[in-house]
Amino acid sequence: RKEVEQDPGPFNVPEGATVAFNCTYSNSASQSFFWYRQDCRKEPKLLMSVYSSGNEDGRFTAQLNRASQYISLLIRDSKLSDSATYLCVVNIVGYSTLTFGKGTMLLVSP
Amino acid sequence: DAGVTQSPTHLIKTRGQQVTLRCSPKSGHDTVSWYQQALGQGPQFIFQYYEEEERQRGNFPDRFSGHQFPNYSSELNVNALLLGDSALYLCASRFNDEQFFGPGTRLTVL
DSSP: OOSSEEEEOEEEETTOOOEEEEEEETTTEEEEEEEEEOTTTTTTTEEEOOTTTOEEEEEEEEEEETTTTTTEEEOOOOOOGGGGEEEEEEETTTOOOOOEEOOOOEEOOO | OOOEEEOOOOEEETTTTTEEEEEEOTTTOOOOEEEEEESSSSSSEEEEEEEEEEEOOOSSOOOOEEETTTSSSSSEESSSSGGOEEEEEEEEEETEEEEOOOOEEEEOHH
């Protein structure tokens, strides 16, 4: 079983749509959670951290359910510029390294 | 302030050869991690350097080795290259909980 699993994708949505990404992690010692965005042939960049209480940044909302070991990212009112691969990332307690999921590609069309 | 820089940007090698990749972290960042990202996959942790020592290591063979210099810059060396080593190699420097990635070196092994 992979440590971090994500929806396989790709997701094809029209502009203005709401899209949800799902992620599960297997190591209960995971302590920090993130969503990274990666544009084609570029490096990953931090989109947002994910907190237990849930957090929002503009059109983006992240949720964490520690009991289910589940993380989600919701994008509202999708823009063409949201087209990218979204990576679910966890950090295990005692380690400063990151464990990435495979990523889910999002394609937003006009 | 320059971000994380890596060199070279692209590299083509043949099987059995050796390669050295270089990374300069963001100013003031003393911890450097290396990741391998194969096509269609998320980045996988190779190892991390702090105070010129390898502190953590992922599931990579001994053909992968590294070094950190007193100015915090780092090198990744791969010996006896295999076709499967073809990937994007990402360097990341850490400040608090956030890791900042460089643009990567794209290695192709023929």
